[in-house]
Amino acid sequence: MPSNPSRIKDLSHPDAVNVINKLFNELANQINVVAKKAATKRIFSSSLLSFGTIPANSSKDSVVNILLASTTLVAHANPLLPLSSNGQLTWSAFVSQNGQVTVRVSNPTTSPIIVNTVHWNILVA
Numbered sequence: 001m002p003s004n005p006s007r008i009k010d011l012s013h014p015d016a017v018n019v020i021n022k023l024f025n026e027l028a029n030q031i032n033v034v035a036k037k038a039a040t041k042r043i044f045s046s047s048l049l050s051f052g053t054i055p056a057n058s059s060k061d062s063v064v065n066i067l068l069a070s071t072t073l074v075a076h077a078n079p080l081l082p083l084s085s086n087g088q089l090t091w092s093a094f095v096s097q098n099g100q101v102t103v104r105v106s107n108p109t110t111s112p113i114i115v116n117t118v119h120w121n122i123l124v125a
Contacts, residue, residue, distance in 0.1 A: 043068055043124040049079075051105050051115040054089070059106040060115075066101050069124045075101045076125075081118040089113060095124060 008016050049062045069075070077093035088109050096102040101122055107113045 041073060041125055043073075045101075045122040045124075047120055047122060048117060049103060049120050050117040051083075053112050053114045054105060054107040055112050056107060056110050059104050061102050061104045063096065064101045064103065064120075064122060065099060066122065066124060067099060069095050069101055070098055071095050073124050076123045077101070077103045078121050079118045080121065081116065083115050083118065084113050086113065089115065093122060 007013075008019055010016070043066055045064060045066050047064045049064070051060045051062060054060050073095055075093040075095050077091060079091070083089045083091075083105065086109075089105055089107055091103060091105045093101055093103045101124060103120060103122070105115060
């Protein structure tokens, strides 16, 4: 049986390699447990969102119902096609309440922009 790690003072100790390997295996097992737990909390959705025309220097929200989305998780959203021809729009996503993700599209320009209706990929993790 390998020695206690605190008793090994340098790598020339006969059990050094065994103890190091045991510690790496324990760490790898802990990482696997965390990864499995995290993977079970990933929720995907694809939704067709329409924002219409966004006035200058303002934003519009669209709410998507996503079962199991929780305010303790983080939402990400990405349009599958361009939102406009000028490429000036920005967006963000957040879990606004349990079961709902809000996608916000903002127009930082001084002119109104017509937003294309496109499908969005939404990930909550």
